[in-house]
Amino acid sequence: MSPEEQLITTPVTAELLRGALDLERTERGLLPHRLPGWARAQCADGQLAMAESQPSGVRLVLRTRATVVELETLPTKRVHAGLPPRPDGVYDLFVDGHLADQAGVPGGDTMTIDMVTGTVRTEPGPTGTLRFTGLPGREKDVEIWLPHNERTELVALRTDAPVEPVPDRGRKVWLHHGSSISHGSDAASPSTTWPALAAGLGGVELINLGLGGSALLDPFTARAMRDTPADLISVKIGINLVNADLMRLRAFGPAVHGFLDTLREGHPTAPLLVVSPILCPIHEHTPGPCLPDMSALRSGRLSFQAAGDPAERANGKLTLDVVREELSGIVRQRAADDPNLYHLDGRDLYGEADTVELPLPDRLHPDAATHRRIGERFAELAFAAGGPFAAER
The missing domain is CATH 2.60.120.260 (Galactose-binding domain-like)
Incomplete structure (x- = not known):
């Protein structure tokens, strides 16, 4: 100086x-x-x-x-x-x-x-x-x-x-909740996490409740979102419930309903978008828990593996394909009485073809290039004309 x-x-x-x-x-x-x-x-x-x-x-x-x-x-x-x-x-x-x-x-x-x-x-x-x-x-x-x-x-x-x-510029507030992917794990910088990129493209103010390892349908998170002023709301549900092996199918559906009920207490008519998990090959058909790959750790790399047994799906263990099917059904059921409730399949953000071109480096989290792709696709699907967060709504 x-x-x-x-x-x-x-x-x-x-x-x-x-x-x-x-x-x-x-x-x-x-x-x-x-x-x-x-x-x-x-x-x-x-x-x-x-x-x-x-x-x-x-x-x-x-x-x-x-x-x-x-x-x-x-x-x-x-x-x-x-x-x-x-x-x-x-x-x-x-x-x-x-x-x-x-x-x-x-x-x-x-x-x-x-x-x-x-x-x-x-x-x-x-x-x-x-x-x-x-x-x-x-x-x-x-x-x-x-x-x-x-x-x-x-x-x-x-x-x-x-x-x-800075004075209020009159921009809408987007409140989002999700897992470490929404949190920004392995993004290049804070403004290039996929929610930050999508918010910039959508011209909205972001409140990001992406919580690494902690998108677990916690009631206190739902109440915090209920009490937070927001114009647009999205919840990305699934991957943490699977990789934490936290609950079974019997508990999952009512927990999703309860979470959405709580959000609607504070935001009865706001556009509310439920997003299912992006493609994650290790957990598509294999339950959790998700554990570090010890052979990779011994060689100085961080990688993850699904440690559950696919046969346990019959006993109610969650996999990503099970979660997507349940979420789609729940939103379809509720949308009959809630015209501002929407569903987005996470594989439209990152799917089969993307895993070939941009594989998940640690088998769980997207890299910087994939964050950009997800953010751009979310903006196109949610904020563009005809989308649930489009300006005309």
Whole structure:
């Protein structure tokens, strides 16, 4: 920083953040959450706690003439024992709606996950600062998308000109819930997860409740969605229920009905889109649980395998083909009394031909190119003319 450069520190408040349902004041900063505190209190699962505190879809949104923007944060880096280090989380900077820069933050806490023993160890680390310079000196909208896969405490926001909240532009709010695929696992950056790409193409404001490993029809998630203002709603159901081996067919149907009933309590007429799973060959006809492939781990790769027995479908175990059939029937039944309820087969987003061209690298999660394909297809099917989220509706 040059001696003449005077930076202004602006407290980060809810008015400057979008995409979070709750903000927690910690000892070191402000932690965005994607589930409210009362919901978090109803589940002690460590996977859910990690997923909902990773700010997928959360962004700082400012109106300013600043040419320099600094953001000091405390990230939590994930390390899988025996695997190569993950790259630092990416922050995407947008100026007036256009991607202008990207950066990462070094340092932070380190969470080491041993997938063999299931243990987790966290070591504290220092805060880090990213610095964007050379921004145009005119009045402009600035958005900083926080890393979708890295827990991020916001410590300080510094600029060389005052900032203020961006006024409401009148865009519709799209509230989406899904699994790690919706969360953005293996996407290149936070603005290129498939929901973020689809939101940009659809011209809507995104609230992304994609929760890695945690799209499990939890009642508290349904209630959180019920209470969140939104114009458009989608739920992507299935893969986590199969790979967690969480419930049987007898429980699945009533749980889906209950989840949709709760959403309708708060959003009785909003377009509501139920999306079934994309194609995932290991679980199409084989139940969970889904487990790490130990031979791949020993060679330094992360890959997954379905550990269930296909014969157990007869006893009610869920597979992706079973889930799709049930969801289609449930939506068809309910749509007779709910004209704003829609269904989308996930294989229309990623299907047989796509697995040949763009196979899932770890057999479970899409890569960056596949996120783009899914996002573009979702936008075409949902937001384009005639789609359930089309502007004319």
